[in-house]
Amino acid sequence: MSKQILILPGDGIGPEIVDEAVKILACLRDDYGLDIDMHEALVGGAAIDATGGPLPEATLELAREADAILLGAVGGPKWEPLPYAVRPERGLLGLRGGLGLFANLRPAILYPQLAAASSLRPEIVAGLDIVIVRELTGDIYFGKPRGVHINEDGQRVGVNTMVYTEAEIRRICRVAFDIARKRNKSLCSVDKANVLESTELWREVATEVGAEYPDVALSHMYVDNCAMQLVRNPKQFDVIVTGNIFGDILSDEASMLTGSIGMLPSASLDEHGKGMYEPIHGSAPDIAGKGVANPLATILSVAMMLRYSFGDEDNARRIEQAVTRVLDRGLRTADIMSAGMRQVGTSEMGDAVLAALGQE
């Protein structure tokens, strides 16, 4: 049966960049045997304008039925005055929670052609290729008790609780070990086991799961050291697995090593490999509607979809190689432009990737 893909363009540059990714999907469907149907729905600010809420029931229903979801981005100044509970970003949280997307995969890849875009020296980052696997539905962001209260001395006290069950740790570790197994068989689990009991448990459970994967070399690192090592010698890492808050911070740090927010895809997966795929950047209201946004992060999100939700490694590689070829030919959107390269707009970049799909 055809795989069902739900397309959620969202706001700002979302529709522009998603259009380019849809072109790629349509070409793979028509010419390379990718058996898919695509459906489109509203989310974020676009959904607020049309229906009054950021995640209409119809969208959530389609998302539940889909095998995979491609999201552009949500949000923008127009909706900032709204209360938090009905802001565009709530649509994303509703999708993650409603679909049980607990595993966030954030690759940080530095294409050699773009090494100059990093704030680190090219020899430190050229060829960088890391995947950070972040647990997405637990930890201090969800733990209880939480809130601000007045204590017996009349002082305000803020409380959040870091909490993980062993089942939550085990399932995210398995996702990470499976990915490590398909790559260089090396996994670094990041915790703060020297001071936080919940992450002492994390280390114990990661080690237990490691016994199921004797072919993968497991190491452990404290989060403060990992933050330092990522800027000192990032190429020592291949796959990193960590909890929600550490992963939030480390994945942003790792993505910035590559210098270009417009290049990086991400995936959020449930227990059965169903996923929501999206660029790591936001809706970039400052450039929306100008036709200059970089569509490559969204196009590379499609490659992740094919690899992780559909097991279609051939077409995933086809997309990634096409992107490499286009960069080799010197085509650049404004955000990755450098001297001697040719600047192109959003749709010209998408068309170039499309044309490169079939080239050897």
Ligand code: NAD
């Ligand atoms: P942003 O990622 O949208 O933009 C940051 C900077 O990077 C801007 O200068 C922008 O022009 C540039 N940029 C981003 N994507 C680009 C691309 N593909 N090509 C070229 N340049 C690109 O972050 P922000 O400005 O902090 O947030 C804008 C809006 O996006 C806010 O409403 C925020 O809440 C929302 N947001 C949404 C998501 C999401 O949908 N997953 C993620 C982050 C932020």
